[in-house]
Amino acid sequence: MKFIHTSDWHIGRQFHNISLLDDQRYVLHQLIDYIRQESVDALIIAGDIYDRAIPPAAAVQLLDEVLNTICLDLSVPVILIPGNHDSAGRLSFAANQLKQAGLYILGDLAKVAQPVIIKNKHESCCFYGIPYNDPEHVRHQFDVELTDYNDAHAYLIKQVHKGWDENQANIVISHCFVDGAEQSESERPLSIGGADRVSGDLFEKFDYAALGHLHGPQYKVARHIRYSGSILKYSFSEQNHTKGVTLVELENNKLKDFRHLPLKPLHDMRIVEGELESILQQGRVDPNFEDYLLVRLTDKHAILDAMGKLRDVYPNVLHLEKPGMMTETGTHEVDREKIKRSELEMFQDFFNQTTGNELTELQSKAIQQTISRLHHSKVHG
């Protein structure tokens, strides 16, 4: 039995006001190719299907398109749970009817102990889906007393263990934050102050735990308790991640092996650091000039329209930082003389860049007087 575990699609996400829909379509087509090549028996999506509870129509259309191909054209069943970004209620529309088409949307907390059973010629496997929940949900649903995410998860998993057959292959799907796992900047905290962590030990008895929420591919506690990670980088903090999906293989009802299958993005997301001139030079010959970039300029002098110049060669510069400008004095202390001097220097840079000439002594003096006058009027005016 083979299945692919993926999570955190975040369809419809915007990044620095750019729609990532084409980027998402691009990698989801690679996922479809993997499903075809590896002839898998199921696809598991561990939450955060959409980026928002009410996704834009174009996002719904993309998901519809992808699920049609997988469930109908390839006849591969899909099992998914809502994440903290999804609305379980909305995502669960027509969930009962869709089962017949091989689309299992497990959005109902009351049904955590009812597995989806997937069979192939040789074996069968039980998939238990735990839709994203907070302690309040669980308290209300089951009328039990519990205070934190860990208690809530422990309670739900106990429900699963009550009715399961240990000799079967049992897979759990959950969207949660396993204690000690590594965060990225693109995950929305589940709760403030770390109360959202659940112990990885809770998943130990399963043959595999297909987790979602954290965007970096990783495992915690044991190798079979895994995050597949998101399908794309959703923040610059993820620049060194290799995004992908996890191919899981079972044999004789036990985990045999798994493999990270990489996804190649339409635009990579990376940080470029250096002086403007050298970045521009490199950009003119960079085959990946359309990547999404954060540029960190190390120049110590002011630059006129740095963003415009950079976008001439790298059209998708999304964010610009100028740490070089801050380190000039090595300190953020307010020193009037230093501020005055640096303002004059900035004007000299500006003048030089617009006219191509240096300031004459006379011009320099006039500007210096103007700056002083402005400072004076700020204090006394």
Ligand SMILES: [Mn+2]
């Ligand atoms: Mn997520």
